[in-house]
Each structure stands twice: as C-alpha cells, then as structure tokens.
Amino acid sequence: MTDQPNNPLHGITLESMLTELVERYGWDSLGNQVNIRCFQFEPSIKSSLKFLRSTPWARAEVEALYLRQRR
Numbered sequence: 001m002t003d004q005p006n007n008p009l010h011g012i013t014l015e016s017m018l019t020e021l022v023e024r025y026g027w028d029s030l031g032n033q034v035n036i037r038c039f040q041f042e043p044s045i046k047s048s049l050k051f052l053r054s055t056p057w058a059r060a061e062v063e064a065l066y067l068r069q070r071r
Contacts, residue, residue, distance in 0.1 A: 009063060009066075014053065014059070018048055019045060020066070022045070027039060033065060034062060036061070038051045
C-alpha cells in the first residue's frame with residue numbers, strides 16, 4: 001500500500017463515510033442533498049454501498065459531501 005499524505009480520504013472506508021453521513025443527516029436529508037435514488041427509496045447501507053461502488057459519479061458526490069461536512 002502506498003502512502004498518500006495529501007489525500008484527505010486516505011484510510012477512510014466508503015462504509016464508514018456513508019454511516020457517518022447517515023448518522024449526521026438521516027436518509028431523508030441525505031437523499032435531498034445527494035440526488036441518488038438508493039438514498040430516497042427504501043435506503044440501506046448495503047444497497048447504497050453496492051450502488052456507490054459501481055457508480056463513480058455518485059461516489060464522487062458522496063465523498064465531496066463527506067469532505068464538506070468535515071470542515
């Protein structure tokens with residue numbers, strides 16, 4: 001594994017990121033902030049992770065929101 005000192009997401013899993021966002025905002029608010037269907041209709045961590053791992057633009061939006069809320 002390579003060292004990534006300038007990557008603010010280094011060492012943070014997608015699952016922990018999503019879990020933190022859901023705890024902070026809840027599914028309803030998260031679905032309003034990031035317009036992704038799996039956040040709006042019958043949301044779950046498992047289904048959302050599957051979608052985010054296979055959809056780069058959606059993952060990028062979630063990562064951006066995560067970084068904004070950490071500031």
